[in-house]
Amino acid sequence: MTAQPMMILSTGKPRSGKSTAVQAIARRLGPKRCGGFYTEEVRDERDRTGFRGVTMDGEARNVASANIDGPLRIGRYGIDARRSSRWRSQPSGTPSARNASP
Template identity: 45%
Template sequence: MPTRILIEGRPGVGKTTAVRRLATLLHTRDVIGFTTEEIREGGTRIGFALETLDGRRAVLAHAGFPGPPRVGRYGVDLGVMERLALPSLEQASRNPAPGQLVLIDELGRMELAYVPFRETVRSLFGADVDIVATVHAHIDPFTDALKQRSGVAVVRLTQANRDALPEELAARLEHG
């Protein structure tokens, strides 16, 4: 049975840092997916960038983007999800490679605003592929349903465990 891990944490606790560290620790796995990070200007958050694990990067959401959709004060460029996030994830959902691990940071409101992404995530959770994804600790129908699925482990990321968790997950994912 494939490994399914959702790393749940409050904003700012270090989810992105933890999954980036996890990706660097996995030496026997073919890791695909993406991370997101804040874009700051003068100490103020003005947007979010999406970066694939193979190094492609684009601005996903920005206070200056018109939208739609809008998530909070940010307009979201769904084309970034289509061009960068979706291709490798769709391939993994249709034809997962042996030893492949899908890493998604994150299953958040901006990313889930793109319906084909939600559909691909559903397909991935039904495919024979290992998945590690980050989720916010708030209530959301889509992520709450994933958390309730059989075989899904929800791991809380806190300030107390955020430094050790990537190594623990890497050991689990590399050695069973």
């Protein structure tokens, strides 16, 4: 019988250390035992302009931006559903996930 994988969802206020904690856990466990992604802010000189998702193997892609128009929104950020759903549906490290454009 195969053990169920452990899944962790980290939530909290902005800048509270969620991504830092996820990165520390992933470093300790190693890339073969971790999957999924965390988000990083995308900023210009003054403001946050969006978010990029980063997989545990280092692939990064912008997934939300204040410059995206459309019906899918979180606050002031438009969601690029085409990019983020294609990325989410591919296991980390597969050729189609690695070669998808950010």
